[in-house]
Amino acid sequence: MGNINPSLLHIGSTLGAVFMALMVIFIRLKASERPVTLRKIWIPPLGMSTGFAMFVVPEVRFPWWWAVLAFIAGWFIFAYPLIRSTKFEERDGLIYAQRSKSFAFILLGLLLIRTILHEFINRYVSVPQSGGLFFILAFGMILHWRVFMYKRYTLMSPPQERIPQPRG
Numbered sequence: 449m450g451n452i453n454p455s456l457l458h459i460g461s462t463l464g465a466v467f468m469a470l471m472v473i474f475i476r477l478k479a480s481e482r483p484v485t486l487r488k489i490w491i492p493p494l495g496m497s498t499g500f501a502m503f504v505v506p507e508v509r510f511p512w513w514w515a516v517l518a519f520i521a522g523w524f525i526f527a528y529p530l531i532r533s534t535k536f537e538e539r540d541g542l543i544y545a546q547r548s549k550s551f552a553f554i555l556l557g558l559l560l561i562r563t564i565l566h567e568f569i570n571r572y573v574s575v576p577q578s579g580g581l582f583f584i585l586a587f588g589m590i591l592h593w594r595v596f597m598y599k600r601y602t603l604m605s606p607p608q609e610r611i612p613q614p615r616g
Contacts (some may be wrong), residue, residue, distance in 0.1 A: 454574070454575050457575045461566075461575065462563060462566070465562065466559065469556065472555060473551070473555055473556075476545075476555075477547065479545060480544060480546065482544075483543060483544055484536065484543045484544060484545055484597070484601055486598070489594055489597050489598050489601060490594065490598070492590060492594065493587070493590050493591045493594050496586075496590060499587070502576075502579070502583065507574065507576045508576045508577060508580040510581065515580075518581045518582070518584040518585040519585070519587070520588065521588070522585040522586060522587065522588025522589035522591075523588040523589065523592045526558060526585065527588070527589040527590075527596075529554045529557070529558065530554065530593040531592070531593055531596045533550050533551050533554055534593065534597060534600075535548070536597075538604060543604050543605055558589075566578060569581065
């Protein structure tokens with residue numbers, strides 16, 4: 449991975465994760481003031497999917513079964529608290545995400561668990577590989593959460609609201 453010191457790379461990735469967690473908390477708290485839309489549900493996993501380009505770099509690659517295990521852990525374990533804390537409510541014919549008092553604590557708890565796991569896994573794989581593994585874990589978590597949100601949203605919204613309207 450070039451001449452980057454692995455210790456600095458590790459510190460940088462941890463600080464980056466803390467920054468991202470704080471940004472997500474801030475964005476989610478502000479999002480509860482605006483109605484939920486299909487676009488707002490699907491943009492995060494679609495935007496995040498561009499991160500798979502990191503696997504073009506050989507130093508980030510690892511066996512496929514590691515990726516499958518990371519995705520499954522994200523899908524089944526790490527998504528669960530987010531799913532449990534996400535509730536919708538209808539106001540004035542629009543659907544809003546209810547502000548959860550526990551959401552910030554859940555995200556910080558997930559960050560703490562991630563950091564501890566990162567310390568353990570970094571003993572066995574390189575920093576770029578652990579970054580790739582945790583990206584896949586996070587993608588599985590976000591994708592499952594957003595699939596849940598989509599299902600819940602479509603149950604609550606009238607069918608005519610689900611049909612995309614032309615811009616004009």
